[in-house]
Amino acid sequence: MANCIRCGRQLSGFTFGKKICPWCKQHEAEQRGEVVENARQPVMPTPWVRRGEPAISLTQIIFGINAAVFLGMALAAWSFLDFPPQELVRWGGNVGALTISGEWWRLLTNIFIHGGIIHIAFNMWCLWNLGQLAESLYGRWTYATIYLICGLGASLCSAGWHPYVPSVGASGAIFGLAGALIAAFKLGEFSVPRAALSGTLRSLGAFVFYNLIFGFALPGIDNAAHIGGLVTGLIVGALIAVIAPRHEDAPRRALVFGVLLVALAGGAMLLTHHYHVPLRLQRIHFAEPEN
Numbered sequence: 001m002a003n004c005i006r007c008g009r010q011l012s013g014f015t016f017g018k019k020i021c022p023w024c025k026q027h028e029a030e031q032r033g034e035v036v037e038n039a040r041q042p043v044m045p046t047p048w049v050r051r052g053e054p055a056i057s058l059t060q061i062i063f064g065i066n067a068a069v070f071l072g073m074a075l076a077a078w079s080f081l082d083f084p085p086q087e088l089v090r091w092g093g094n095v096g097a098l099t100i101s102g103e104w105w106r107l108l109t110n111i112f113i114h115g116g117i118i119h120i121a122f123n124m125w126c127l128w129n130l131g132q133l134a135e136s137l138y139g140r141w142t143y144a145t146i147y148l149i150c151g152l153g154a155s156l157c158s159a160g161w162h163p164y165v166p167s168v169g170a171s172g173a174i175f176g177l178a179g180a181l182i183a184a185f186k187l188g189e190f191s192v193p194r195a196a197l198s199g200t201l202r203s204l205g206a207f208v209f210y211n212l213i214f215g216f217a218l219p220g221i222d223n224a225a226h227i228g229g230l231v232t233g234l235i236v237g238a239l240i241a242v243i244a245p246r247h248e249d250a251p252r253r254a255l256v257f258g259v260l261l262v263a264l265a266g267g268a269m270l271l272t273h274h275y276h277v278p279l280r281l282q283r284i285h286f287a288e289p290e291n
Contacts, residue, residue, distance in 0.1 A: 022199055022200075057131075057135055057140075058135055058140050059128065062127065062131065062170075063128065063131075065112055066112050066114065066120060066124060066127075066170060067124070069091070069113060069114075070117075073087065073091055073113070080116070081118075082115060082116040088115060088166045088168050091113050092112075092113055093110050093166040094106045094109075094110035094159055094166065094167040094168065095159075095164065095165070095167075096158070096160060096161075096163025096164065096165075097163045097164055098284050099159045100160075100163065100268075100272055100277055101277055101282075101284050102281055102282035102283070104281055106155070107155040107156060107159070108148070108155070110155055110168045111151035111155065111170050111173050113168040115168055119168075119169060123169055123171050123174060126171070126174050126207075127170060130174055130177045130181065131147075131177060134147075134180065138180075138240075142247075142253055145253075145257050146176065146180050146236055146237075147177060148173070149260055149261065150172065150173045150180070150229045150232045150236065151172055151176065152232075153172075153228050153229055153231070153232030153233075154173060154225040154226070154228040154232065155167070155172060155225065155228075156228060156264060156267050156271070157172075157225060157227065157228025158172070158224045158225040158228060159271065160274075162222075163275070165222075169222070169225070171211075171222075172222070172225035172226060172229035175208065175211070175225075175227075176230065177233060178207055178208050178233060179208075179231065179232070179233025179235075179237060180236055180237030180240075181200075182208075183234050183235075183236075183240075183241055184237050185201050185204075186241075187237075187238055187241035187242060188241040212226060212230075235260070236257075239256045239260075240256060243255075243256055244256060
């Protein structure tokens with residue numbers, strides 16, 4: 001990611017071509033007397049920059065896992081443009097009928113599987129931008145938990161909405177990151193002017209709006225997963241911003257995550273009840289067709 005030429009802060013992945021961060025622009029405007037405020041706003045350290053983290057970010061690790069899985073699928077299928085549905089299911093795609101019948105691990109495995117080169121390229125571009133921002137804001141392990149919980153919420157919504165259609169991709173979890181960031185910037189307390197955050201909020205809102213529109217307009221896009229991930233992200237982001245905004249609030253954050261996991265488990269139980277399937281964890285075996 002690019003850095004501000006004035007103070008070295010990281011620039012958002014959505015600020016294409018810009019060299020100066022919003023905080024420095026605000027400070028320079030105050031120095032020129034263009035901003036009227038009671039107190040002078042100093043240039044302050046970006047609140048989400050964290051020191052002492054490993055050189056390899058968690059976003060890079062998630063990126064690498066997705067790329068490794070895609071490479072394995074491409075080598076197995078001798079193709080990389082598109083994978084057939086049966087191949088997606090074999091690698092762990094989320095098919096509601098299988099998931100709800102006992103293969104619950106598909107709720108998680110499918111967020112690391114992609115249907116083709118264009119699919120993974122777009123999702124990894126979004127992950128690289130949103131993931132870096134979310135990781136620097138929340139910290140390594142909170143970010144990882146948010147990502148996985150949003151992925152579970154997206155997969156659960158997809159399984160319930162179209163139980164016989166395979167669903168794969170990281171986009172549900174990525175929408176969850178967007179939702180968590182929107183909630184954080186709207187409800188969180190930052191030591192920077194609210195106007196400085198408005199550009200990032202507008203970019204996040206545009207990302208969500210246009211991708212949902214494309215999801216409704218284009219065939220083959222799992223908007224149920226997008227909406228499920230977004231709603232989950234908005235909830236988890238709002239709860240953290242209100243209950244456990246500081247990095248020192250680890251026990252409160254753990255409580256928030258525990259409550260959300262219980263809520264997702266409750267949603268899974270409702271799905272089994274709706275489809276009249278017993279709640280169980282097992283692998284589904286199909287009889288081979290007779291010749």
